[in-house]
């Protein structure tokens with residue numbers, strides 16, 4: 001019998017609430033770019049785009065686009081690339097291909113559970129390895145080694161959604177060694193590479209760390225182009241071929257116009273400008289958020305990448321109830337940690353215009369104070 005379907009909790013929550021809310025702090029990427037700004041950066045002619053025919057595009061991705069994507073992964077060529085409808089489709093196809101004959105997946109917790117959710121819905125075992133909040137969400141290498149025994153896939157989101165942590169070299173080594181020991185595949189969802197808050201160095205890909213790596217990327221986060229729904233998978237050719245067969249069922253192809261715009265965004269002279277824009281946006285706001293969080297008696301580890309903060313709290317209610325109150329009473333959206341598998345936390349973006357962020361933080365503080373006051377009144381009444 002097929003397993004009971006497990007909805008994708010985070011995306012289900014977002015698709016219900018993110019449109020129409022006034023103070024939306026649920027974003028994980030940067031404020032999206034305007035199409036005209038991309039065309040301007042690339043010095044491209046909108047007329048030429050509009051004059052093109054809206055035909056079916058090349059199913060696995062145009063040659064030019066696959067070449068530009070491959071150029072980001074040392075040692076990869078266009079035959080190692082499949083262009084997909086967002087990283088979402090790449091994650092889904094990777095699960096279908098790598099788990100075609102079954103096998104367990106190791107997933108860290110908290111995480112963005114697209115690959116593990118697919119694995120579970122295909123009827124396969126998912127083993128969770130809890131990250132250590134007291135150590136800034138570092139990986140417990142021993143727990144990983146135990147969970148990885150006999151596993152087929154080790155899934156990583158690096159830099160992490162929701163914590164914003166980028167693995168340090170010893171954590172990367174632990175993943176690579178565990179995979180090599182077990183003959184497991186590493187599926188690395190790297191959509192936040194390029195969103196580093198400090199320095200210019202991009203978080204390196206897992207691609208090249210052994211023969212069994214599937215690296216997944218997208219224009220949605222670091223490039224600020226989520227509406228293009230354009231992602232990719234970089235993998236050994238056999239995996240790409242098998243994923244391509246499934247892509248023909250799932251989507252046929254990514255949209256033609258999105259591929260044309262992606263070719264521009266990834267052009268060698270344009271890409272650095274797009275990434276620089278994202279970093280500018282991501283680097284603003286965190287100090288104000290950190291100060292407010294501290295004043296509210298909550299905790300946050302500064303994210304290495306992205307503008308997402310995963311905030312820890314001690315309040316007499318859980319993260320989903322807190323989210324519901326904020327939505328109803330303050331018209332403010334954050335994402336409850338419970339949806340990432342980490343209660344007592346919530347995810348909150350700081351990459352927003354200054355006044356908007358300040359008002360959001362004011363509303364958050366109002367609600368936190370109200371929750372505390374009610375908790376105090378209750379405990380006094382029952383004392």
Ligand SMILES: Cc1ncc(COP(=O)(O)O)c(C=O)c1O
Pocket residue numbers: 028085086087088089112114157161189191217218219220226229230231
């Ligand atoms: C880690 C991670 N992977 C994949 C996705 C989905 O990416 P895309 O918009 O390219 O489908 C997200 C979106 O939030 C994400 O956080």
